[in-house]
Amino acid sequence: MAGKSGVTKAKKHKMTKWDKSQALWGWIFILPTMAGLIILNIWPLIQSVYQTFFRTGDFGKGNVFVGLENYQQLFQDTEVWQALWNTFKYSLIEVPFSIILGLILAVLLNKKIAGRTFYRAVFFLPMVAAPAAVAMVWRWLYNTKFGLINNIFHTNIEWISNPSTAWISIGVIGVWSVLGYNMILFLAGLQEIPYDYYEAAQVDGANGVYEFFKITLPLLSPTVFFVMVTRIIGALQVFDLIYMVMDKSNPALPKTQSIVYLFYQYSFVNHNKGYGSAIALLLVICVLIITAIQMKLQKKWVFYY
Amino acid sequence: MSQSKKVNKVINTVIIQAVLIFFSILMIVPFAWMFLTSFKTVTEATSVNPFVIFPKVWKTDAFVTVWNNMSFPLLYKNTLLLIFWRVVCACATATFAGYAFARLKFPGKNLMFSLVLIQMMIPSQIFTIPQYTMISSLQMTNTMFALVFPGLVTAFGTFLLRQAYMQLPKDLEEAARLDGCSIPQTFVFIMAPLARSSMVALGIFTAVFAYKELLWPMVVCTDAKKEPLAAALATMQGQYATNYPQLMAASLIACIPMIILYLIFQKQFIQGIATSGTKL
Numbered sequence: 001m002a003g004k005s006g007v008t009k010a011k012k013h014k015m016t017k018w019d020k021s022q023a024l025w026g027w028i029f030i031l032p033t034m035a036g037l038i039i040l041n042i043w044p045l046i047q048s049v050y051q052t053f054f055r056t057g058d059f060g061k062g063n064v065f066v067g068l069e070n071y072q073q074l075f076q077d078t079e080v081w082q083a084l085w086n087t088f089k090y091s092l093i094e095v096p097f098s099i100i101l102g103l104i105l106a107v108l109l110n111k112k113i114a115g116r117t118f119y120r121a122v123f124f125l126p127m128v129a130a131p132a133a134v135a136m137v138w139r140w141l142y143n144t145k146f147g148l149i150n151n152i153f154h155t156n157i158e159w160i161s162n163p164s165t166a167w168i169s170i171g172v173i174g175v176w177s178v179l180g181y182n183m184i185l186f187l188a189g190l191q192e193i194p195y196d197y198y199e200a201a202q203v204d205g206a207n208g209v210y211e212f213f214k215i216t217l218p219l220l221s222p223t224v225f226f227v228m229v230t231r232i233i234g235a236l237q238v239f240d241l242i243y244m245v246m247d248k249s250n251p252a253l254p255k256t257q258s259i260v261y262l263f264y265q266y267s268f269v270n271h272n273k274g275y276g277s278a279i280a281l282l283l284v285i286c287v288l289i290i291t292a293i294q295m296k297l298q299k300k301w302v303f304y305y
Numbered sequence: 306m307s308q309s310k311k312v313n314k315v316i317n318t319v320i321i322q323a324v325l326i327f328f329s330i331l332m333i334v335p336f337a338w339m340f341l342t343s344f345k346t347v348t349e350a351t352s353v354n355p356f357v358i359f360p361k362v363w364k365t366d367a368f369v370t371v372w373n374n375m376s377f378p379l380l381y382k383n384t385l386l387l388i389f390w391r392v393v394c395a396c397a398t399a400t401f402a403g404y405a406f407a408r409l410k411f412p413g414k415n416l417m418f419s420l421v422l423i424q425m426m427i428p429s430q431i432f433t434i435p436q437y438t439m440i441s442s443l444q445m446t447n448t449m450f451a452l453v454f455p456g457l458v459t460a461f462g463t464f465l466l467r468q469a470y471m472q473l474p475k476d477l478e479e480a481a482r483l484d485g486c487s488i489p490q491t492f493v494f495i496m497a498p499l500a501r502s503s504m505v506a507l508g509i510f511t512a513v514f515a516y517k518e519l520l521w522p523m524v525v526c527t528d529a530k531k532e533p534l535a536a537a538l539a540t541m542q543g544q545y546a547t548n549y550p551q552l553m554a555a556s557l558i559a560c561i562p563m564i565i566l567y568l569i570f571q572k573q574f575i576q577g578i579a580t581s582g583t584k585l
Contacts, residue, residue, distance in 0.1 A: 023410070026409035026414065027405075029401040029404060030401070032397075032401065032458065033398045033458045036457050040457065042424075044435035047438075048435055101328075113322070114322070120575065121568070121571055123332055128513060128560075128574070129563070131517050132535050133538060133559055141334075148334075148338055239519070240520075244519075264520060273438075280430045280434070283431075287427070291426060
């Protein structure tokens with residue numbers, strides 16, 4: 001070990017022709033991407049944070065410096081906290097249900113059964129449909145008077161206009177939309193589990209349930225972890241569904257509007273970019289905290305083999 | 306003994322098939338209802354008593370009306386161009402950067418790569434307002450460039466392709482180097498072709514998400530003729546309010562091309578999405 005590090009140190013003194021060539025081409029290769037990321041993301045991130053200290057003046061009079069006023073308003077704004085709560089409630093439906101159902105379907109489809117390709121294609125179908133179309137057809141299914149759901153079950157439920165049911169109804173659309181995506185990722189993960197593990201278990205006389213909890217789940221836990229992290233980040237950014245399903249006049253809107261929906265309203269409908277930026281920053285902080293917590297907790301349950 | 310095992314297996318298969326069929330129905334019903342409603346009249350679609358499932362006469366009026374009102378050929382063209390440029394830009398920039406991050410040694414590499422990682426974690430909405438300000442100060446709202454803009458480069462794609470290059474064997478590069486190949490030659494002729502499948506995965510992933518994007522097109526497109534399909538559908542929902550056959554017909558027209566593409570290239574789609582989601 002000591003000898004090896006001595007060699008690398010000696011190499012560092014003088015760059016060989018090959019090292020120079022690597023340095024040159026390395027930078028040329030990353031230049032377009034880095035330039036793009038700096039212009040499109042890094043600079044905008046700084047700009048957005050800067051913008052939170054300003055308010056768009058009346059009659060389009062440029063930016064007015066307001067110090068911490070946007071933050072003060074943000075902390076007292078019950079609408080924002082309600083929207084944040086709504087977003088969490090949506091995620092609490094979408095993420096666990098889409099993961100559990102996706103996992104069950106993936107395990108069932110990982111066996112040699114008739115119609116495997118057909119089922120896989122069907123479950124994945126919502127992924128390739130325009131979200132606006134998905135939202136419109138669900139709105140129609142949920143329609144209180146003429147909707148398919150109420151007519152089939154002879155009910156009269158206001159699925160999306162009653163504040164106490166609307167968030168669940170929206171969550172159901174979310175689960176329906178991403179179920180197939182999760183399933184595909186789980187299927188890919190399942191196919192990497194060596195078959196020997198199952199053979200060994202079968203020799204020992206293990207049944208399906210035992211196999212699932214003692215072999216499949218631990219070995220699949222890195223995939224489950226990855227899907228969970230990305231799905232939570234995705235769910236916290238829910239916008240399309242709320243925007244398309246909930247009308248402005250819908251009485252359940254205050255109890256369902258998400259944080260990104262509110263961001264869109266403030267930034268691009270009310271043109272209050274300072275406050276909009278503050279809302280976006282709140283979302284960023286929430287996402288980073290939740291992701292950090294998950295990274296910490298993963299040691300307790302994710303099994304890397 | 307073997308008899309009871311066989312019976313058990315049959316019961317198992319029946320239960321599994323029943324579960325799968327049940328979920329298939331749940332997945333298909335919304336699409337089927339979209340299809341059936343689009344061929345009905347408004348009265349038929351909103352008749353409660355008797356409740357109508359199949360249209361009595363398959364009417365194409367709704368399709369004709371929305372087709373005439375919504376200039377779909379133009380919307381298809383916008384969407385196709387948006388997807389095309391997003392895919393080209395993502396693949397072209399990410400494959401070079403991904404290779405450099407995976408295989409080349411250069412000063413500042415770790416710092417630059419941490420910039421890539423940061424962006425993968427941050428919700429994109431924080432970039433939206435400044436990106437919009439740039440586009441509007443360039444007076445480029447309602448252009449194809451504006452639609453493509455946030456997707457000119459991709460942190461996610463860079464990361465994905467870096468992972469792909471890292472998994473390739475090193476001896477090929479060594480051999481090429483001994484044969485006197487320069488770095489660009491090695492990359493273009495040897496390494497890039499080997500990472501083809503990950504590039505296809507990135508392309509499919511980019512295409513699907515470009516097709517589904519809603520917020521950014523609504524922000525930069527105020528002209529209905531410049532919008533992609535997803536945003537145009539959102540606008541049209543406001544105009545047709547409760548004419549469900551027309552809403553469903555428009556949704557169907559907007560979804561059909563992607564669904565057909567998906568059914569034809571099903572294997573590549575699923576493979577691509579699986580690769581882009583699990584090779585990280």
